[in-house]
Amino acid sequence: MASVRFNLRLVAQSHWRSVHRWQPKRWLWGRARCCMSSLVGRRVMLTRPASQAQGMAANLAALQAVPILLPVIEIAPLADTSELDNALFALAAYDWLILTSVNGVGAVWDRLAELKVPGLPPALKVAAIGPKTAHGLEQRGIQPDFVPSEYVAEAIYPGLGNVNGKQILLARADIARPALLRLIEQGGGRAVDIAAYRTLPAQADPTGLAELRRGVDVIAFTSPSTVHNFVRLCNGEQLRFPDLPGKPVFAVIGPITAQALADYGVKPDLVAVEYTAEGLVAALLNYFESQPLRNSL
Incomplete structure (x- = not known):
C-alpha cells in the first residue's frame, strides 16, 4: 500500500494538474506572441x-x-522549531496534513530532513491549496489527496470528508487565518494548527x-x-x-x-x-x- 501514495492517486488529480497548472502561462505567452498586449x-x-x-x-x-x-513581506524560518518538530515526529497520529502554501511545503520538508524523519506515514492523507503548493509536494514525491478548485483555506474542508474524531495537522504561516481551524472543530475534528514559517514585514x-x-x-x-x-x-x-x-x-x-x-x-x-x-x-x-x-x- 505504501507504494500507492507515490504513484497514482486519482484520475481526477491528473486531470486537475493538466488543466490548471500550465494553461494560464501558455495562454499568456500565446497572447504576447499573437497580438498587442x-x-x-x-x-x-x-x-x-x-x-x-x-x-x-x-x-x-x-x-x-x-x-x-x-x-x-519576507518569509523567514521559525526562531523556535520545537512545536513543529514535535508535530512532525508524531505524524503517524494524524489522519490529514494540510499545507496551504509552497512556503509551508518547503518549511516542513526542511525540518523532516533536519530531523531525519524518513517520510510521511503511508496512511496520512495530504491536502494542498493551489497548484504551486501541489507542485511543491509532487517535487518531493507526494501526490496530494485533495486540491480544492478554489484556492482558499475554507475550500479544503469539504474534501476532508467526515472529520468527526479525525486528527488533522495544519502546517502554515504564523499569521494564518483561523477559518479552516474553526470549520474542522465545528465538524467534530481535532485540528492542530502549527506555525511552519514566519511572515515578516x-x-x-x-x-x-x-x-x-x-x-x-x-x-x-x-x-x-x-x-x-x-x-x-x-x-x-x-x-x-x-x-x-x-x-x-x-x-x-x-x-x-x-x-x-x-x-x-x-x-x-x-x-x-x-x-x-x-x-x-x-x-x-x-x-x-x-x-x-x-x-x-
Whole structure:
C-alpha cells in the first residue's frame, strides 16, 4: 500500500494538474506572441517577496509591461522549531496534513530532513491549496489527496470528508487565518494548527520605493499580509494610501485579499478569477483591454 501514495492517486488529480497548472502561462505567452498586449508600458508594482515574484515579473515583461518589485513581506524560518518538530515526529497520529502554501511545503520538508524523519506515514492523507503548493509536494514525491478548485483555506474542508474524531495537522504561516481551524472543530475534528514559517514585514527597497513615489499604474496584492504591510509602509513613508502617485489600479489575487483591502475602506479595481499569479496577470490583461494607455509616468 505504501507504494500507492507515490504513484497514482486519482484520475481526477491528473486531470486537475493538466488543466490548471500550465494553461494560464501558455495562454499568456500565446497572447504576447499573437497580438498587442493591453499591458504595454503599464508599470505594475509587485508586493510579494522578491524570490516569489520572479515568475509573475517574467510574465508581465513578456506582455511588455514594466514590472517593479517592492516586497513588503519576507518569509523567514521559525526562531523556535520545537512545536513543529514535535508535530512532525508524531505524524503517524494524524489522519490529514494540510499545507496551504509552497512556503509551508518547503518549511516542513526542511525540518523532516533536519530531523531525519524518513517520510510521511503511508496512511496520512495530504491536502494542498493551489497548484504551486501541489507542485511543491509532487517535487518531493507526494501526490496530494485533495486540491480544492478554489484556492482558499475554507475550500479544503469539504474534501476532508467526515472529520468527526479525525486528527488533522495544519502546517502554515504564523499569521494564518483561523477559518479552516474553526470549520474542522465545528465538524467534530481535532485540528492542530502549527506555525511552519514566519511572515515578516520587509525592509523597504529604496529603488522600489522611489518608483512608488514616481507613480505606478498597478499595485498587485497576492495575500492579506501584502496589503497590511504595504499600508504600514505607506504610513511610515508619509505616503497617503490609497491616494498614491499615478492613481494606481489595485489588483488582488482573490476574495480573501480583497477583504483585506476592504478593511481599509478600499474596493479593489479587479479580483483575479483564478487565485494564482498567472490568473492575476490574465485579469490585468482583461481589465486594461477597455482602458486607454496613459502617458508614461
